[in-house]
Amino acid sequence: MALYQKTLEVNTSPKSFLDVTRNVQAIISKSGLGNGICNIFIKHTSASLVIQENYDPSVRQDFETIFAKLVPEDFPYVHSMEGKDDMPAHIRSALTSTSETVPIVSGKLSLGTWQGIYLWEHRDQSHNRKLVVSIMGENGF
Amino acid sequence: MALYQKTLEVNTSPKSFLDVTRNVQAIISKSGLGNGICNIFIKHTSASLVIQENYDPSVRQDFETIFAKLVPEDFPYVHSMEGKDDMPAHIRSALTSTSETVPIVSGKLSLGTWQGIYLWEHRDQSHNRKLVVSIMGENGF
Amino acid sequence: MALYQKTLEVNTSPKSFLDVTRNVQAIISKSGLGNGICNIFIKHTSASLVIQENYDPSVRQDFETIFAKLVPEDFPYVHSMEGKDDMPAHIRSALTSTSETVPIVSGKLSLGTWQGIYLWEHRDQSHNRKLVVSIMGENGF
Numbered sequence: 001m002a003l004y005q006k007t008l009e010v011n012t013s014p015k016s017f018l019d020v021t022r023n024v025q026a027i028i029s030k031s032g033l034g035n036g037i038c039n040i041f042i043k044h045t046s047a048s049l050v051i052q053e054n055y056d057p058s059v060r061q062d063f064e065t066i067f068a069k070l071v072p073e074d075f076p077y078v079h080s081m082e083g084k085d086d087m088p089a090h091i092r093s094a095l096t097s098t099s100e101t102v103p104i105v106s107g108k109l110s111l112g113t114w115q116g117i118y119l120w121e122h123r124d125q126s127h128n129r130k131l132v133v134s135i136m137g138e139n140g141f
Numbered sequence: 142m143a144l145y146q147k148t149l150e151v152n153t154s155p156k157s158f159l160d161v162t163r164n165v166q167a168i169i170s171k172s173g174l175g176n177g178i179c180n181i182f183i184k185h186t187s188a189s190l191v192i193q194e195n196y197d198p199s200v201r202q203d204f205e206t207i208f209a210k211l212v213p214e215d216f217p218y219v220h221s222m223e224g225k226d227d228m229p230a231h232i233r234s235a236l237t238s239t240s241e242t243v244p245i246v247s248g249k250l251s252l253g254t255w256q257g258i259y260l261w262e263h264r265d266q267s268h269n270r271k272l273v274v275s276i277m278g279e280n281g282f
Numbered sequence: 283m284a285l286y287q288k289t290l291e292v293n294t295s296p297k298s299f300l301d302v303t304r305n306v307q308a309i310i311s312k313s314g315l316g317n318g319i320c321n322i323f324i325k326h327t328s329a330s331l332v333i334q335e336n337y338d339p340s341v342r343q344d345f346e347t348i349f350a351k352l353v354p355e356d357f358p359y360v361h362s363m364e365g366k367d368d369m370p371a372h373i374r375s376a377l378t379s380t381s382e383t384v385p386i387v388s389g390k391l392s393l394g395t396w397q398g399i400y401l402w403e404h405r406d407q408s409h410n411r412k413l414v415v416s417i418m419g420e421n422g423f
Binding site: 142177178192193199202204238241242243256278279 | 285323325353412414
């Protein structure tokens with residue numbers, strides 16, 4: 001059993017989904033590990049991870065609409081000094097995921113046909129975001 | 142440290158919870174691994190995982206009621222071609238879990254007394270669903 | 283690759299966040315493991331885990347307000363025999379996390395600058411809560 005760890009840095013667009021599936025797969029391929037697990041961790045509290053449908057982009061549009069309704073910006077938050085999109089961003093992060101662990105089979109992420117790994121930027125501005133990808137598995141396959 | 146991986150296929154009922162605790166425990170027992178972790182991953186975006194109270198079935202009934210209220214079907218979703226239960230199913234999946242990692246102690250899932258591992262089917266119809274169970278741990282105990 | 287596992291017991295206050303980052307880090311330090319992953323699992327269904335902003339305490343206050351609005355106590359739940367805070371506590375747990383997996387780099391939790399690991403007590407009373415911390419990684423660093 002071996003470990004391979006890498007930090008992934010990406011630039012996001014305001015309130016949008018960024019598909020990081022290929023970036024994560026590239027790290028797995030580089031690791032040379034065949035079967036095991038891949039942990040993805042986002043080092044932020046106002047952007048998060050979602051494993052979701054990778055086909056129709058309107059799915060992500062509806063996510064934005066429903067989450068804006070669930071966690072309104074127009075609310076008397078106590079924590080408001082960083083802008084009215086900040087506190088909702090924290091709550092949206094907690095409602096989705098900070099860490100996800102995906103199986104690796106024969107050197108590939110074992111995702112379902114329609115699954116992609118997304119970084120969801122919850123803030124109103126672009127940001128540089130860091131993910132840590134940790135792979136544990138058996139050599140070769 | 143060793144790895145044991147298995148795909149689990151189950152058939153769900155419309156909008157309901159399926160207890161998969163025994164299925165996961167059976168895979169752990171077959172692995173012969175004593176202490177470690179067990180990752181459960183669901184390869185779908187309209188069914189998800191929830192570790193919840195395993196005693197009173199009315200708990201799951203209330204989950205269904207509250208989630209139907211949080212994520213209404215009667216909403217002008219852009220992504221609507223697959224039926225009015227489809228987009229809410231995606232959002233309900235993101236609000237709960239696609240992956241869970243549970244400790245294994247002495248060959249058993251180290252769950253709390255009242256915890257069970259459930260697959261929650263969010264669609265209006267029965268489906269065949271695939272889970273990948275990845276166990277990493279030490280031989281024997 | 284080695285495994286180190288420990289149960290952590292803490293006492294919570296009613297409906298509040300308890301920072302367990304130091305407790306988890308202490309277990310990692312004791313393990314002597316350098317690089318790997320740390321899985322934290324809560325053995326309860328009415329308290330949960332959240333990795334969130336560790337600086338301004340008002341963030342946690344807003345979390346409480348918004349979740350009380352999303353999952354109201356004043357609702358005709360079927361499962362009500364354990365008090366009106368019980369069913370909302372189950373749902374709040376499912377909306378956040380039962381398990382989180384965090385990378386370990388050079389013997390330290392690889393958290394972002396503003397991230398802390400919190401146990402969120404959703405019940406109206408203090409409780410003794412158990413977490414299982416499982417560390418898998420390489421010796422030394």
